[in-house]
Amino acid sequence: MELFRGINVDWLGKKWYFLGFSLIFSIAGILSMLFWHGIPLGVDFTGGTKVYVKFEQAPDSGRITQALDKAGLHDAPIQSFGPPANHEVIVSLPQSQTSESQLDAGRAKIVAALETNYVGAAAAAGKLDLDNASRGQITDLLTPSAGAQAAQQAAVAVANYRDTQKSGLLGSVDELSAVTTPANVATLKQGSYLSGFTIRNVEIVGPQVGSQLKKQAFLATIYSLAGMLVYLWFRFELIYGVAAVVAVFHDTLITIGAFSLTNREISLTVVAAVLTLVGYSMNDTIVVFDRIRENLRTRRREGLSAVVNRSINQTMSRTILTSGLTFLTVLSLFLFGGEVLHNFSFALVVGILIGTYSSIAVAAPMLVAYQDWRAARGKTASLPAGKRARV
């Protein structure tokens, strides 16, 4: 099977469409960053507390707000996380309520508020919340009837069953008869209750770390762009490097713009994805540049525009295939990889599409534009063909 063979498209003739397309998306992103959603930075960068709570039944965010309000946690935003069937919400406490000396006070308060006010004090009276109990607590509960060693083994079995088979939430205490003795089940039934919610994940970031991470993420992005520039300068010529870095910057801008437009949070892993894209979308650009240089040498008569067009067309098949295949894997990550990786894979999905587009529509035309600009100023028109000859 073979696709994209012998295509002959005048890519440079369409440069105004490309420019328009790039401008629309960049400007939409920039406008959204400036006036609409801003840059939606995650808790990694802003600091604050985030507690991910998964419920057995569909959670009622109004009641959760009330429960938290009663415990003195006012205006804590509640957001649902993942598809509604997951029954998972994020309770956030802003930076102002995350004090550096008492980092996890917020988490403890949220759990207590939910246990007493959301589930109801009646159920909680003096009993162990089996959905949130630690192994130590379960062991303590079972020890009087079962003895220390057996209790410990049973606690490990119960906790493992709850966490690995049931995603942290038991449907009923009776289910546990599959992993422990009837006597233990009876003891648990008597001494514990199921609150119907469990803490899946806690992120608490103090203000100092937040600003530190912000600085690091910024520096890392700058360093990798600079690294690319230097490498392309070394392998080709400075102008190739500049064109490639402009293209990659364009990709980064549009990817972050997409986060702003869809109001998705930018976390540390998203920055990691963006940095990976910087390297990856450079690949396509290099392949096209390589061909341009090769063709410049063998076809000295043709104008630069014709050479660039020819080079893009020759590498088209390869560019579409490799990006398409990487896109396939990233798409499976986006679809099946779970909530935690959702934003990370979103960045990759957007970035790979844009990165492929930009190596054709931004980087290569820039070389031609640079040459035209030099010609207009009366300088030599030929683009340097590079330092080393390739066979």
Add this chain to the structure above:
Amino acid sequence: MRKNLGGKTALIVVLLLIFVYGIFGTPAGVNLKSLGASMINPSAGRSGIHLGLDLRGGTHLILQVMVDEAVSAATDSDVGRLDTALKQAGVTGAVVSKPDPTKPEIVRVTGVPTDKTGQVRDLLNTRFANAGYDVSSGDNGFTVTMQASQAKAIRDRAVQQAIETIRDRVDRLGVSEPVIQEYGLGANQILVELPGIDDPARVKDIIQSTARLEIHQVIGGPYPDDATAMQALTTVPADAMLMHGSAEPAAPGEAPVDQVFELKRIPEVAGNDFRDAQPAQDENGRPQVSFQLTNAAGDRFYQFTSTNVGNRLGVVLDGQVREVANIQQAIRDSGRITGLDKQKATDLSMMLRTGALPASIHFLEERTVGPSLGADSIRQGVYAAVAGMLAVMAFMLIYYRGAGINADLALFLNLVILLGFMGFTGSTLTLPGIAGVILTIGMGVDSNVLIFERIREELHAGKAAAAAVDQGFAHAWLTIIDTHVTTMVSAAILFLFGTGPVRGFAVTLIFGLFANLFTAVFVSRVIFDAILRRKPAGAVLSI
């Protein structure tokens, strides 16, 4: 290139076996369950792949060591030394103090009688000027400033000591495979990762507690609160300080009453003066911690108590007065702390035995992943990886037919080498790391596509199969290097800047790229050569 095909094939098979061993070691049995178990629970003597916190659940903490406290403690003892030295030299009326609490490295000597100025200058010069301090004389006294290099050395040592102490404490708690290391670039921070922690609150308490035990002379109080204390004293002298605490252990069921005491700033006994501590019970059967001093400190303490009978002493733990007692007679080397519950008494004596933290610690960041989330993440990550890999393999088979098998073999080997590499180096697999594996699969076929497309071009240009393969590999080689270098640069920067999950992602990406260079270029080539050798010259290549 076609020579020595047998040798190359043997090399590939041997590498395959080595890396398979790297992944699984020697599993208990050949079924899915025991293979999986031996992959992530390596047996003794083999590093194996470790699961990151985000996959196995656990707590990730970033701590700030308040290193200026260590500098301050050092100059505190200088103040004491200087005071004694001046007294011995017969200089009366001189006051040694630290004027600015925000600049702990500065010590001032004021009120020196004019006829003794030269003597004091000599003393300061001989004692301090050559020992990492700058001595300068001002309008009404001397200023002794710790040199920046000296202060930095103390700060660095404080961080190292804190790491040692925390490691000691965490080890005694029985946490398996903890990570405790310096974090950031010279910001005096420590990264602590505790996998599988069920009960983070208690562990955090134990880590954070400086367990800094000191005995100070009590010179005033108790006062009910700060305001009253200030009213009674009008000013706190430079060599004294106010501190909260409760003199009496609370009666059972009652909260201790908070009071304010005026203490001598310089402790009589501190830090390394303690030799041992055990949990014990007092005469009423209540839990307490009893401690012993080292011989040298005991002698000093004996000297002090015998000249101060009738005065009061305060036992201070972590900036809180815990015990106040009259000195009835000279004491040599033991004391106690009461008013604790049993768990606290056990924890505290453990902490005193492992040593005090050189400075107090603040938590900057905490991330706790519940075990249930980790289990779900593994399931989804593996699911996505398998789906992505199957999709790519299917596509390569359809698009390149015969050569697709070649690419799929290379891809599979790529995965084995990547995981085997991680197994041998004991790398940590995180959830973004699984994403890195998936991404490596997608990027891995890049090189194959580059080569195959070039071979097709050469075939279209009318070259024979063998020549086309030769040319294809030769032309694609530099481009492959280029694409690998750029991604590698990104990954390296991620590795340098990232921690935890992000670093895990960078690690799999880097290993994956290296493995890919080998499989796409070397292994694919050997497979092509093997196919070409079997075919008669001039046969058509399936690509």
